Amino acid sequence: MLTYIFPGQGSQFKGMGSNLFDTFRDFTAMADDVLGYSIKQLCTEDPHSQLNQTQFTQPALFVVNAFTYLNQIRETGKKPDFVAGHSLGEYNALFAAGVFDFETGLRLVKKRGELMALVTGGGMAAVVGLRKEQVAKMLEANGLDGIDVANHNTPSQIVISGRSAEIEKAISIFEAAAGVKMAALLKVSGAFHSRYMSEVQKEFERYLASFHFHPLSIPVISNVEARPYENEKLRATLAKQISSPVRWMDSVRYLFKQGEMQFEEIGPGRVLTGMVHKIMQEADSHEEVETTLESVSTASSQTAGDAKFVYPTVTAPSLGSSEFKKDYNLKYAYLAGGMYRGIASQEMVVKLAKSGLMGFLGTGGMSMQQVEENILYIQSQVSPGQAYGVNLVHNWKNPERDNSLIELLLQMNVQHLEAAAFLNVPSSLVRFRAKSLFRDASGEVIARNKIIAKVSRPEVAEAFLSPAPDLILQALVEEHLITRQEAELARELPMADDICVEADSAGHTDSGVAYTLMPAMLRLRDDMMAKYRYEKKVRIGAAGGIGTPEAALAAFMLGADFILTGSINQCTVEAGTSDKVKDLLQQMNVQDTDYAPAGDMFEMGSKVQVLRKGVFFPARANKLYEIYRRYNSLGDIDSSTSEQIQSKYFKRSFEQIYDELKVHYPNEIDKAEQNPKHKMAMIFKWYFGYSSRLALSGSAESTVDYQIHCGPALGAFNQWVKGTELENWRNRHVDEIGERLMTSTAELINRKFASLLLPAEGKILTPV
Structure with a gap:
């Protein structure tokens, strides 16, 4: 009972x-x-x-x-x-x-x-260490018959009540008595419960x-x-x-x-x-x-x-923000992030949706046709009320791709967007946000299209916690992409419904540490809420490094309204990567990752975390970036290094790669012809796409060149499930991982709570 x-x-x-x-x-x-x-x-x-x-x-x-x-x-x-x-x-x-x-x-x-x-002239005091009968005898023995026992909390925690003078006298008597651990005056104005x-x-x-x-x-x-x-x-x-x-x-x-x-x-x-x-x-x-x-x-x-x-x-459904779960119709305050090139696959998204969870389709590196086909499949499989979303990784060199994806999402009525790798708020996101806005009967502005922004820098979080920029709104109105009414409503809401603080993950995290990022982001959120007087609270979630109950507990204790997992989901049956990659990932431990240049932001030196164990990719990728920084053209590279790159890394010549790039990226060729350093960057970045394709296909051509984005959370997860049926990735299903992680986190909190909650006597309820 x-x-x-x-x-x-x-x-x-x-x-x-x-x-x-x-x-x-x-x-x-x-x-x-x-x-x-x-x-x-x-x-x-x-x-x-x-x-x-x-x-x-x-x-x-x-x-x-x-x-x-x-x-x-x-x-x-x-x-x-x-x-x-x-x-x-x-x-x-x-x-x-x-x-x-x-x-x-x-x-x-x-x-x-x-x-x-209104009652004054009386007081109350707590006596800890004596039984009720002992307290009564001491009161009687000292002629304090004007004092009543007001509260019998525990066998040895008693509260007395009476006139102020008698209570003060009683305290001095009990303080000197053997067995009394504490006798303290309570901050009340009267002799309550007497x-x-x-x-x-x-x-x-x-x-x-x-x-x-x-x-x-x-x-x-x-x-x-x-x-x-x-x-x-x-x-x-x-x-x-x-x-x-x-x-x-x-x-x-x-x-x-x-x-x-x-x-x-x-x-x-x-x-x-x-x-x-x-x-x-x-x-x-x-x-x-x-x-x-x-x-x-x-x-x-x-x-x-x-x-x-x-x-x-504590129960798994009680963890995190109840409003977050209500807004997305989720069983738990738990999300599975979008991993590029469909590693966060259509099957993964559907599996999560059918279990009352939400995942994001990983559209990075996919063609618009592939994205459309994936969304159509998801929409054909999920039932009304089951949540799903799409991930958009910002393409800073090709903003038209972002615009095309947003256009597709609006056409297909996709309402949940995970925005990643943004350094500011572009017009594509503003359009997605504004097109969904309306004012309900109570006057509240409602956004059907919800944005969860993954950030690791406070200035980026501040941009998403602010309303849409006026200049962008005006331009969208002039281009007839949003209405004037939608623009006005957009000024009353932040750009994001939720901010997901990403630290120590496989994504663009700037090597952030959750213990410092989360408190800073929470304070920033509170400041921005006060500045703009938003009616609805912006939730702050945590991502990166979450692969065990202990890590999830830490995230919720830091104040996370929800958690988002990534790396642990790509070693599952539903993940859209090769079995060979999953075999490698199953064997990794927490120390088996390294930072390497991000292929999409190579020239900027942005880093992502990748698997190191069993592959050469991180060492080779870092060397390519150092060479790019040191030299201004391919011709400046010494012959020994140039030969090593072409024969060992690329397994083809620079000329062969350049000919291939002319076909796929004709718009960049003029710039490459005029700027030798840009040509070198294009050829070096080819390796990042090549290494990703090798991994996703499970090609035996060069296993050591596999590029596998992964954080140490998966290593911790592998250790957690070692010796169980989940040790083998073929038994790992993305929805079951989410369920087990959340329920185990709740159980861990209960165990920690039980071990920490000693029956301390320092806290007394005032019995009023």
Whole structure:
């Protein structure tokens, strides 16, 4: 069975719920109307330092808890068997049980917070290390009969409540007592959950009388009775909660006894999770707490006595941005990137789409006819709602190819574009973006055509985080490629819906490191969001180096809204490369890659990562670039080096290659005839196309010249799956890799969480 537990005051922090307010916009607007201020601003920015003031804290936590619950139900489709909340959190439990709707719950919490904030002259303190009976005896022995036990969190975590002077005296007494680990004053204005709240209870009970409550649809464990609420006593119990102790420990123990139970904390923080563990760990041997708590996943467990406690599990569907998954209709916040020349094949894209994932067709190096045929195949195989996309690698020397591809995508109604290797925003991308724009009934600008920009430099990210350049928009309007209305709408949106930060991958990454790039990009995104006041959040994803659960975990912990994999997918059944390449890739380890010049950006010296083990390509490619830098023409190269290149590298003469280039690139020949260095670059770049063709075809002509773009992530993946059925690439399917990586990441997070979440006593929930 499953119990959802909702935290109360003390779990709040600035930034909580930041990914939820845009998801539940109608409820957010309703909350603003009820409260008279922006709940999103309070929770995420707290500009007036009000978040820790009771009258503001309680509505804020109720809203964030409620949104977290609604999001959990939407993602999992699974309702709990029981619900419980710690003091204020009990209102969320009642909301989950259908006792009242969101607006009613918020009005109740708002009133409750306002009434409690008016109470002054009292105080509360946490005592850690003693049992409830020991605390009571010490209070009695020292004549502190004006103090009540307000909160019984765990066997050794007690909160007391009373007049300020008596609370201060009690703290000094407990601090000197043996066995006390901590005695600390809590930052509250009154003696909450004590006899001193009786007048507030009466006032609140009168307020409750005007509301209609529905019967419970799920059992709610009451703080007052540590037993399920009764329908006929809803108002009385809810009012009494204000002045009664919070019997959290007894509530958890009651749930233990109902059978096999999993606890999941719904809301900010994990304070209640630690308390549940502590209650289990400190269970008295004579108490019958023999229930084995089991999780639906394989997350690790901790034992206490005869019982086993498994921490609430993170699930694969819960990782990353929920809005990202909703926008693309995806099962997971997971993408498979487009690898050039159809290595990210039509079969790969279809396989992913049918599994609720999304991949991008690798169009780099493909003819327009091949691209069209591939898209037609994909569209014939996927069902409505299944996501797919196309990759566009910028051709900086031939922008007309980009324009032709965009024209084709618009004609074929392809709506998801992965834009790679761009240094700025060209008119082709602006046209693709603008042609999809319209304003819905609520006035929001909607983009059907979505761009995911892969970047590794902040200045490029800034270009995609900005609206389309005015000059380009004006030119497109004058050329009748977009309308004036589309141009106006384009000024309200960023160029990209999502930014994918690419580091340490096979692509154009500038040798970027994720640990430095991700924080910088996240801050840049936030700055640009504030600068342009975009309504919708631009998501930041991570790519490069992701081939194991540990790497995916690191990406999500760095703040990634989604992850994108590449190298690990080209060693699969669906990858559009040769079996010989896959055999080589299956044997590689993390140290078996090197950087080599990128064929499409050879003259600029841009680098890509390629396989080194078993091939000579990276050494030969780097030598060609050094020769190009050193000499101004082929005639300047010494005869020994020239002979080596032609006989060992190219296996044909410079003249033979040049004759071939005249046929395929007639527009560049005039420039080559006038500029010997450009002629040398053309001939040297021929080798990059030649080495790619060798690899893709699996040619036996010269295996050592295979050019295989690959990052070390595949080496890590090979080590991860070693000894399993996935060790052999013939058993690797791209959708199963995505599924296994995401589920294993969730399991790893749970294990890490369980090992790190010790029942520390430093965090105390304020019981209000």
